[in-house]
Amino acid sequence: MLHKNRLYTPGPTQLLPSAQFAMAAATMHHRTADFRDLYVRTLADLKSFIGTRNDVILMACSGSGAMEASISNLTSPGDRVLVLTAGKFGERWSSLAKAYGVKAEVVSAPYGETFTLEAVRAKLDGVRVVYMQGTETSTGVRHDVQGVAKLLKGTDTLLVVDAITGLGTTHFDVDGWGVDVLIGGSQKAVMIPPGLAYLSVSERAWQRMDSTSNPRFYFDLRKERKSAAKGESAYTPATSLIAGLGAALDFIRGMGNGDLAAGRYDLVENAETAAAMTRAAAEALGLQLFAKSSPAAAVTAIHAPEGVDSGAIVKAFRTQFGAVIANGQGDEMKGKIFRVAHLGYYDYLDTIAIIGALEHVLATVSKTTHSELGPGLRAAQTTYARRVTFAAAAAV
Amino acid sequence: MLHKNRLYTPGPTQLLPSAQFAMAAATMHHRTADFRDLYVRTLADLKSFIGTRNDVILMACSGSGAMEASISNLTSPGDRVLVLTAGKFGERWSSLAKAYGVKAEVVSAPYGETFTLEAVRAKLDGVRVVYMQGTETSTGVRHDVQGVAKLLKGTDTLLVVDAITGLGTTHFDVDGWGVDVLIGGSQKAVMIPPGLAYLSVSERAWQRMDSTSNPRFYFDLRKERKSAAKGESAYTPATSLIAGLGAALDFIRGMGNGDLAAGRYDLVENAETAAAMTRAAAEALGLQLFAKSSPAAAVTAIHAPEGVDSGAIVKAFRTQFGAVIANGQGDEMKGKIFRVAHLGYYDYLDTIAIIGALEHVLATVSKTTHSELGPGLRAAQTTYARRVTFAAAAAV
DSSP states (O other), X not given: OOOXXXXXXXXXXXXXXXXXXXXXXXXXXXXXXXXXXXXXXXXXXXXXXXXXXXXXXXXXXXXXXXXXXHHHTTXXXXXXXXXXXXXXXXXXXXXXXXXXXXXXXXXXXXXXXXOOHXXXXXXXXXXXXXXXXXXXXXXXEEOOHHHHHHHHTTSSOEEEEEOTTTBTTBOOOHHHHTOSEEEEETTSTTOSOSSEXXXXXXXXXXXXTTTOOSOOSTTOHHHHHHHHHTTOOSSOOOHHHHHHHHHHHHHHHHHXXXXXXXXXXXXXXXXXXXXXXXXXHHHHTTOOBSOSSSBOSSEEEEEXXXXXXXXXXXXXXXXXXXXXXXEOXXXXXXXXXXXXXXXXXXXXXXXXXXXXXXXXXXXXXXXXXXXXXXXXXXXXXXXXXXXXXXXXXXXX | OOOOOEEOSSSXXXXXXXXXXXXXXXXXXXXXXHHHHHHHHHHHHHHHHHTOSSEEEEEESOHHHHHHHHHHTTOOTTOEEEEEESSHHHXXXXXXXXXXXXXXXXXXXXXXXXXOHHHHHTTOTTOSEEXXXXXXXXXXXXXXXXXXXXXXXXXXXXXXXXXXXXXXXXXXXHHHHTOSEEEEETTSTTOSOSSEEEEEEOHHHHHHHTTOOSOOSTTOHXXXXXHHHTTOOSSOOOHHHHHHHHHHHHHHHHHXXXXXXXXXXXXXXXXXXXXXXXXXXXXXXXXXXXXXXXXXXXXXXXXXOTTOOHHXXXXXXXXXXXXXXXXXXXXHHTTTEEEEEOSSSOOHHHXXXXXXXXHHHHHHHOSSSOOOSSHHHHHHHHHHHHHHHHHHHHHO
């Protein structure tokens, strides 16, 4: 049969067609009223999408650039910070801290798990900033942002959350919980290609920047804030991607019948349903989930069957069906797990279809696995029907 | 009449349609063979486009990000560097040096002029890196990169050239002259939207990075070089823009009948012709060029007629014809000059058309100016005919 190229990877994700067309059509100069209109509207929409009254800063870079900004703007050399880590992206915080001469205390948990709040509390003394992920993309585990935020209430320790895959797949209450910086990226639940990152920044985080001394220029958040107040970006913005982002936020607003926050809620529930279907299918097929607890809705990480390299599963998806899923990340997880994404533009048909393909792939790569066709699909359908019935009942 | 939105700005520039379609169609994940093929090919094509054997690094950021990389990677706090400046982008080097604790000596020239090599020579003592522009976009003046490179021959002072608008509008011999870092951007002569920057980096620049200590993470060039050797980027690449860049480099190769270097040569000559036509038209219309000498082919900066705010000219182009040209940049030049770009995707029709529009615009904004229609167009046509005849004669 035909192979369509389909992304089931936790970024980049499946692209929204209206955003693709908006990107191709965007021929605007960035110092014009047309662009300022788009920029002001997109920043305001991002605030609604994130669900915050804080200023949002948008930059031309990958999510790692925004992570760097939240280190270089909020710290001085020698500062003590706390990094919460249980995967490859948690480890990136430590590398960033090191690059900027910042002393990083670390609370870590094994891959596939999350850290305890007790362990976090025990290390908070003298810490200027806590850095964590909302969702650890490399393991498919969701961390307890609300719990960590509670520990910091009433202190002057800032909380920075990499929600690059968490946004649109987890409900955050940024202002209510007190998340000082929340980071998002373009190639995730907002359904456009990579190249943009954004951050919401709290008043006390802005104040912190008055006294921090680590060098920043391209990622200077205060400079961007000043420009944003005039409807511009400090450096040349990635205009085509911003046009795509504007179209994607319009789409999410449409999901919420004209209300972006409602659309975000539905987007999270959509990912939750796709993730629940996928987990149910995996278990029905005798596969083991990698997340020991708190599985993320952004991406489901699944152990390869014993004796099977997960790279063979990734490859089979690609060659048999044109579908791109993710291998494990880093030496410890590569070859051991495979990951299927749910964040953004995936519907029931996308989800049931990749599960159907999974059953064929398992039959291909492993003789010991359940090779009967159908149980994964049935489990997914049952899960879908139950969730939809439940949501309908809840809405009455 | 209809208004088509047309960019005559020195970045972003008019978009190449085949690149727009390639961008919209790019749905690839960045850790796949498909992307690696594109990335390896695009990096190799960029080397041909720049005209160097040095490694080329491609990053998701604006040109300012690449300028920052060439400061943070090549210096340590306290280092002495020399900044050559005669415009807003020259001044950016000084700001960057300051942000990274680097002592910047400065050789400057008034806006609209270029510095003398004697002044440069006098300040070279103890300098670790010289930073300059190939073309100063804010003034439309070309600087003497070859002359500065000659002064540095046999020393261990590195030469960094911001050729963001210079590439594709000026002939550089990167390896022959000894340019250690040459910086380019996507929204310039390569005819795609903003969001990508690239740098060619010489062996001795790579060596310098072994001993420099300024912090860098997202802009860590050595990390990118290591990833590029595996056909990947260190952080998530801006895939859609890279697909567009690939298509644009194919187009430039086509201009050179299959030879990218020949295509680049033609692209420079194309800009030279458009610039010469525009300068001749301006002078025929009694306007004064802002560049006192060495006018750039990338962009022509023109004084507004006496008593006219150049903003009114920019506005009239926009409202009467849908054409976007640039005002002067910064307090000193805004309102005084207007700028018309020639870099990238402009042909004879684009050039003669904007000159035709200029004649109407001048009649609108100024009663003292030559309001006869035609002399600008005639001068441009004569210039075109002379250059084409000359090129044909040279080819015999």
